[in-house]
Amino acid sequence: MTDAIRYETGPDRIVVLTLDMPGQSANTMNAMYREAMAACVARLAVEKDSIAGVIITSAKQTFFAGGDLNELIQVGPSQAKAFYETVLGLKAQLRALETLGKPVVAAINGAALGGGWEICLACHHRVALDHPSVLIGLPEVTLGLLPGGGGVVRMVRLLGLEKALPYLLEGKRIRPQQALQAGLIDELAADRDDLLTKARAWILANPSVVQPWDTKGYRIPGGTPSDPAVAQTLAIAPSILRSKTQGCLPAPEKILCAAVEGAQVTFDAAHLIESRYFTELVTGQVAKNLIGTFWFQLNEIKAGGSRPHGFAPFLTRKVAVLGAGMMGAGIAHVSAAAGIDVVLKDIDLAAAQKAKARCAALLDKQVAHGQLTAAQRDATLARIHPTDGEADLAGCELIIEAVYEDRALKANVTAAAQAVAGPDAVIASNTSTLPITGLAKAIPDESKFIGLHFFSPVEKMPLVEIIRGAGTSDETLARGFDFVRQIDKTPIVVNDSRGFFTSRVFGTFIHEGIAMLGEGVSAPMIETEAKKAGMPVGPLAVSDEVSLSLMSHIRKQTAQDLQAQGKMPTEHPAFAVIDLLLEYKRPGKAGGAGFYEYPAQGQKHLWPGLKARFENAAGQIPAQDIRDRLLFIQALETVRCVEEGVVTSTADANIGSVLGIGFASWTGGALQFINQYGLPAFIARCQYLAEQYGERFSPPALLLEKAARHARF
Template sequence: MSAIQYQKDADNIVILTLDSPNQSANTMNADFREALEVTTTKILAEKEQIAGIIFTSAKKTFFAGGDLDELIQATPEHATEFFNMIESMKVQFRQIETLGVPVVACLNGTALGGGWELALGCHHRIALQDAKAKFGLPEVTLGLLPGGGGIVRMVRLLGLQTAFPFLMEGKQFGVEQAVQLGLIHDTASSNEELLDKAKAWVKSNPKSQQPFDVKGYKIPGGDPKTPAVAQVLAIAPAMLRSKTKGCYPAPEAIMAAAVEGAQVDVDTALRIESRYFTELATGQVSKNMIGTFWHGLNAIKAGESRPKNIEKWQATKVGILGAGMMGAGIAYSTAIKGVPVVLKDVSIEAAEKGKAYSQKLLEKRVSRGRMTAEKKDQILALIQPTADAKDLQGCDLIIEAVFENQALKAKVTEEAEQYLVDGGVMASNTSTLPITGLAQASKNAKNFIGLHFFSPVDKMQLVEIIKGNETSDETLARAYDFVQQIAKTPIIVNDSRGFFTSRVFGTFVQEGMRLLAEGVHPAKIEMAALKAGMPVGPLAIQDEVSLSLSEHVTNETRKALQAEGKDLPKSPVEDVIAEMIHKHKRKGKAAGAGFYEYPSDGKKYLWEGLSHWQKDHDISEQDMIDRFLFIQAIETLRCYEENVLTSVVDANVGSIFGIGFAAWTGGAIQFLNQYGLDKALQRANELENRFGARFKAPELLKKHAQSGEPIR
């Protein structure tokens, strides 16, 4: 069966129904390209007998976009072949677009990427009135650019400045906004009305062309030579570089293709776009990002790490112990998905304060038109603040989110667990304490598990699920299902001190403070981290976490290890933290002073007193960048080698979404793969020789460097 069904009605209107075989959604795969060539040839042969062309879809959505399985295979050796393939497809689209007859897109649902580009190639776009439908060009989020004419047409229809956020940030929009932008010309309430309106428009516009193909057409707002636009473009590249730090080639390529394309005719602009697209598609960064943000996330969504053959489960009533920032955030994230929540704290006032956090977030949504006041009230009604443990009766999941103290966690677990339904799950939101040890306070260790949320919970998508030594597969499956039920991304790790994310996150922050102790200027440290691709510098993050908490965790860890007959060697980082806290009274952001100053009426800035640590050093910026990336990648690989992590997908996704590892790399283990494993081993050895044993290459890296096989 062809991916494009060709049908001509009694009025000589050709209806092209998109229906990719063996797929639930239409994509620009080999089947589509073959069908497009056949269809275009037929249209050109019959053009004298064609009154108009209408694109429709047989799928639930209009068109999903490019075939990422194909795109990830493109390498620099394929560049010429790839470029010619893209150009051939665009020529065919352009032949239909410039035929002279009206061309209409009937958008029966979402059209993203290549699907939206196909729609933009039509003269008239009608969309089904569907609140869930999304349109746009999200390619930049995968290290790519819209290569099917999306840049050229969006710029010509909207103007450079209006188009930039949709192109360079991948912003998506619904039907209502698309109508306001003039990108959707009409709407319909049913598929039948959609087709009827399309046919009516064809009949009313027997001669049609794109507005930008009309002689004398001017790009809205002006082309790059227009003074107002030229003024913006003079600083735009520098502003963009300040955001990307040179780590992400896609936004820069998009800006270049848009600006260059706006100065030439449409066909030349399309060719410019294809060249930039080919460069990105055959480059490494897009492969890193597609591998993790598409294939990796889809594998997690499909439950690849979830125990098999266990029935799907949904929580019906969730108890949360502790209404502080974490507990309040978990309550919000649970209630907004329609699950009743009992939010318990030591006093009703504290519990009410925790509920007020949800009220504040929901009111912000209402004020921005993203939620009705009625819906806000319904969600708030699902959160029951209380100081009485008996209100937990009937919960099938209770999550403890109190302070990181084993005795306190044991106390609240013993108090709350009795109110769980039979077979209910007891979970701890600890970020460092081993789950097997915490489970000792439980009467049923097989039903005890770790659910490590990240702050702020309403924004952070990752949840690290920690399996204790006695945690059952059924409990693990239920925890996985709950995380997905509240629309978060689960990764599974085995029990150990610090688990995966806290353990690796700690190496990044500590490396920043080591550099400070070595005499590097703090601004250089922060900038090197940003240039590595980290979203925030290590000193700023340490302030957010609080120096006091880090000191407490280190002391507790040392005590626990000493009880096991082990020791935690002292590092220069401890001296830095101790001096900051006890000598300078600087405990972090919450205390109003840390590595940064926090003026009430302005932006934070680095504390001048940090000059105390400055001295001569011979560390280059690249050394610092590599130290930040390699220390995290090596520690992640150790976690995998030690079976703390059981999946490379979980390692890559978890490192980006949990600790902010440089997204351009595709994740901590993919960083090593894409660096070249033999080169990564060599660099790790160099770092170990110069900076210490913490950079010692794990055996797994040596093994894969020798075999040449990627770590998968």
């Protein structure tokens, strides 16, 4: 038997199949696994009269990681038929296990996700280690796929359509206790010995078992799609799903189709349906975009791809946060949750205490949802120390300034904090636009200064943009990187420039939307087409959230800085619209009115005055042009950031654009959007947009040069 699966028969006649893929930290459904499982199944069929049952477990830290993404990303439309048949072969192996005529138990010793959970579903009984490292679920949808090893078919038959869909459509992952309550696993074990003991005991107590769906007269829990209650729910499900995906993400729609269609036919026919949809997704471009970025590039970042080498990992024990607004409170919350002591300083002690109360409210929600115990909440809260005194900053290894976007104010608070914390402390600014090199001049040693740009709301947003100033040392950068990983955020590293990377690119999105309004394009059309392009929020809505008054302030600050350098600032066509809205006393959501109305009762809605003041028949443009203007302008600005050396890694650009500013996730990020479009076709479309809508769409030299070399980003 191959080393990938060890086949061992004990004195109790129970066969233990131990999954242990050589040369890999995790087991995956690659060619070696398929060959090994085929051999195991064949041997079990021969020996079945002499065995009592089968236990499947793993020698790795995890149980089984799922499909081999290195294989899947390579499968193109021309290999669809061969791939489809491979999938059917893999499923036939699992079917042979569950119809062996002997009890088969999954002894789940670690995370069982995707294909790993599909192996478990093909077992008659599931015992899981009761440990925080154990996660159960089917996250394929997050990579543009569906569970193709029988996950859709068996989850629907085990739980029913209504209860199975959250696991399938949302990639919901749960811990062992929750899995036991949900009926996904049957028993919990205290340790590995207990795990195998319970598996053996169940096999000996249940010599003759069949899967529920193989018993005569079995009905899917809750009923099939033809049952009136289920039919009523399913009637609205596609429209709810489309409102979330806007048709940009095919996987959730294919999952719904496979689940509903599969529930109306035999078990075997349902597998064929699932396999066809799976093959369609695997060979499609969206899955390749998502796998490339959210698996390979994200893992590259988390492994420290952008971290300077030669520095030992640094563990931050005490951090100071200057400024107790929403951002400051959020940074304090995530730091304390990661086990770091936090000094939360504001000139107003009451404001600092209020920020701590906000953290307490967030923690209370987590307790209510079963994500934290009361003791864990209390311990986290005890790490946050509100203050209005400089002396409390002594001993802080990292100081994060999170005050208003004013250069003089930032300089004053960082200089005062650094004087108390001492020369070894790293000083970071949470600025979203002001160049770090200039802010660093506030402290004596500029090598200790760095930008740590968080996104709001901090507790939910996964990204932190680390900005390296001209004087920032490699050691400081490494310490900043380690802190971001310590608080469980994803770091991207960029070099200093105005607006850095994310704010620069995001600015082009909102400015383009506002410019279209100024040209006469209908406001509802702009907002709707932005969502259809895959952006989570329309540019007018997000401008209100940012605030038009803040945008105006940043523009004036930029103009002053450029004039001081002897440069002429360029006026974007969006600014005329922003100025007009400010004249109308409509500064944004915080001011009670902006592009949208914010009634005290009822939902926000676009201000009717936009139609009268801006919209005109001559300004209407094709819907595709609206979508392309919003995506292309961001992709072009990303190329300029690469060209200028602001961004030095494709992974940082793609991950930063999606996680930081919400660039359409189906594309895999701003640079992958260009790659998957094809550089020559992308350039041709840019030239059309430049002729129609302005020189800002002209392709940069780097893009032209890459296309000439037939290269990609």
